[in-house]
Amino acid sequence: MLIDAHCHLDFPDFDADREAVLARARAAGVGHFVVPGTTRRRWPEVLALGERDEVSVCLGLHPYFMGDHREGDVEALAAALDRHPEAVAVGECGIDARFDDTLDAQWSLFDAQVRLAKARGLPLVIHCVRANDRLAKRLRQLAPEAGGLIHAFAGSPQQAKAFLDLGFVVGLGGALTHERAKRLQRAVTALPDDGYVLETDSPDMPLAGHQGERNEPARVSEVCRKVAELRGQPPERVAADSTANARRLFGLPQGDKREDDSGVNGSTAD
Numbered sequence: 118m119l120i121d122a123h124c125h126l127d128f129p130d131f132d133a134d135r136e137a138v139l140a141r142a143r144a145a146g147v148g149h150f151v152v153p154g155t156t157r158r159r160w161p162e163v164l165a166l167g168e169r170d171e172v173s174v175c176l177g178l179h180p181y182f183m184g185d186h187r188e189g190d191v192e193a194l195a196a197a198l199d200r201h202p203e204a205v206a207v208g209e210c211g212i213d214a215r216f217d218d219t220l221d222a223q224w225s226l227f228d229a230q231v232r233l234a235k236a237r238g239l240p241l242v243i244h245c246v247r248a249n250d251r252l253a254k255r256l257r258q259l260a261p262e263a264g265g266l267i268h269a270f271a272g273s274p275q276q277a278k279a280f281l282d283l284g285f286v287v288g289l290g291g292a293l294t295h296e297r298a299k300r301l302q303r304a305v306t307a308l309p310d311d312g313y314v315l316e317t318d319s320p321d322m323p324l325a326g327h328q329g330e331r332n333e334p335a336r337v338s339e340v341c342r343k344v345a346e347l348r349g350q351p352p353e354r355v356a357a358d359s360t361a362n363a364r365r366l367f368g369l370p371q372g373d374k375r376e377d378d379s380g381v382n383g384s385t386a387d
């Protein structure tokens with residue numbers, strides 16, 4: 118079984134055909150989904166999805182949506198995390214250095230979320246664009262013990278190693294399928310077997326050959342094939358390793374009802 122370790126299934130992009138999207142994912146062998154939080158207003162949608170056996174959720178304040186965050190949102194996040202122990206991580210939080218004008222506010226929001234995760238022993242789900250070195254340095258200072266996921270990792274082998282040394286894993290998705298992503302592909306080749314998970318970031322981050330299309334969790338199977346090719350390992354091995362890594366990181370159960378329903382013998386196969 119494959120796990121999509123990062124997908125925004127709560128987004129309105131999926132409102133018209135969410136069940137069909139999930140059915141296609143299951144048919145492609147993707148049996149579990151981790152859905153991160155983005156804004157306070159969207160947490161209820163995320164939590165509602167989390168009532169499904171095959172979905173795990175995170176709660177956080179995403180740096181891409183700085184304009185949506187309000188005074189008091191960090192306190193609300195603390196309260197929501199206390200009310201919802203089913204949340205498996207704090208996130209999606211992080212730094213998006215494309216948005217220079219909000220960078221100071223992004224850093225204070227990030228620090229606050231690292232502290233919330235640290236106080237609760239939860240891992241972090243981190244969005245990091247054009248800030249890998251600065252973010253690794255900040256994590257070294259704040260030292261969150263439960264690690265986390267550097268989602269949609271697109272850096273160098275050295276940057277991947279810096280995150281792994283901090284107890285994080287990197288999320289591999291559509292970016293590595295693009296022909297020009299040579300540096301990232303070298304990083305993928307050099308990763309240890311326990312250093313990565315697979316993800317789509319649906320509806321964003323389309324794979325090569327699917328530009329301009331809505332991305333969806335079924336495509337984790339394509340990511341898996343490409344990672345296997347780059348690493349010179351059988352796809353079954355990449356599937357087993359990435360699934361074990363996601364389960365370890367997020368504390369996911371070894372099997373769920375969905376696996377039995379779909380006839381995939383995941384609970385005993387790994």
Ligand SMILES: [Zn+2]
Pocket residue numbers: 123125153209244268318
């Ligand atoms: Zn995301």
